[in-house]
Amino acid sequence: MRTHMKTVMFVAIGVCVGFVIWFGLLGRAQGSQDNPAHQRLSTLPPIKNCTEHIKLIKAELVYQGESQVAALEVENEAYVGVTSISIEQIVNRERHSIVPSGFTPDQPPQIVIPPGGRQTITLGNLGKAPIRIGAVMFADGTEEGCQSSLKSIHELKDFNTKKGGPEK
Numbered sequence: 224m225r226t227h228m229k230t231v232m233f234v235a236i237g238v239c240v241g242f243v244i245w246f247g248l249l250g251r252a253q254g255s256q257d258n259p260a261h262q263r264l265s266t267l268p269p270i271k272n273c274t275e276h277i278k279l280i281k282a283e284l285v286y287q288g289e290s291q292v293a294a295l296e297v298e299n300e301a302y303v304g305v306t307s308i309s310i311e312q313i314v315n316r317e318r319h320s321i322v323p324s325g326f327t328p329d330q331p332p333q334i335v336i337p338p339g340g341r342q343t344i345t346l347g348n349l350g351k352a353p354i355r356i357g358a359v360m361f362a363d364g365t366e367e368g369c370q371s372s373l374k375s376i377h378e379l380k381d382f383n384t385k386k387g388g389p390e391k
Contacts, residue, residue, distance in 0.1 A: 262350075262351075263291065264284060264291055264349060264351070266284065267282055267283065267284040267293055267354075268293075268312070268349065268350070268351055268352060268353055268354055269353045269354070270282055270295070270353065270354045270355070270356070271353050271354070271355045271356070272355070272356045273355060273356060273357050273358060273367075273368040273369040273372065274356055274357075274358065274359045274367050274368050275367055276299065276300045276301035276359065276361075276367065277297050277298070277299060277300070277305070277308065277356055277359050278297065278298045278300050279295060279296075279297055279356065280296040280297060280298050280341060281294075281295075281296040282294070282295050282296070282354075284349075285345075287345070287347070290347055290348075291347075291349050292345045292346060292347045292349065293345065293346045293349055293354055294343055294344075294345050295310060295343065295344050295345075295346070295354070295356070296341055296342070296343045296344075297336070297341065297342060297343075297344065297356065298336075298339070298340070298341045299336040299337065299338055299339060299340055299341075300339070301338060301361060302338050303338055303361045303362050303363045303365070304334035304335075304336065304337050304338055304340075304361065304362040305334065305335055305336040305337075305359055305360070305361055305362070306324065306325045306326065306332040306333065306334060306335060306360050306361065306362050307322060307323065307324040307325065307326065307332075307335065307359070307360040307376050307379065307380065308322070308323055308335065308336065308344070308356070308358070308359045308360075309321075309322045309356075309357040309358045309359070309368065309372040309373075309375055309376050310322075310344055310346050310354065310355070310356055310357065311346075311354070311355055311357050311372060311375075312346060312348075312349065312350060312352055312353070312354045312355065313352055314348070314349075314350030314351075314352050315350065319346065319347070319348040319349075319350075320346070320357070320372075320375065321344060321345070321346050322375060322376060322379050323335045323342070323344060324376075324379055324380065324383060326379070326380045326383040326384050327383060327384070328383065328384055328385065332362060334362055355369065355372070356368075357369050357371070357372025357373075357375070358372035358373045358375070358376050359376075360373075360376050360380070
């Protein structure tokens with residue numbers, strides 16, 4: 224009788240542990256799939272421009288595969304070509320940015336947007352926060368834009384022109 228009672232207790236404890244694992248741990252994992260990290264947007268977030276000579280021509284919310292991206296067509300209204308431009312969005316204290324750059328370690332800077340030219344730039348990992356055309360650097364060395372974006376452009380320039388980044 225004692226052996227039978229121990230077996231029943233052992234099975235009952237196993238069933239209880241199984242329920243806890245099933246509903247406690249696996250239930251949360253399935254529930255998190257219902258709330259994806261990136262919500263689908265119905266409209267493009269507002270777009271701010273920190274630059275004077277870059278004009279936003281067209282902005283669209285498009286799909287690349289299953290993810291949504293912002294496709295921004297910008298025009299260089301300056302008399303000199305653009306060597307680097309920063310477009311960014313800060314979502315949940317994380318900066319998502321794209322910085323097309325013409326800097327290389329062994330050649331002079333390349334023009335990424337010629338004077339009067341247009342280019343379409345895509346930015347992924349979208350949230351509801353505003354998108355910002357943050358900064359631009361021109362071929363003659365002049366620059367304009369928000370300080371944090373200019374800092375990012377300078378760091379990228381230093382990294383790309385020093386064959387793998389600054390020495391520490």
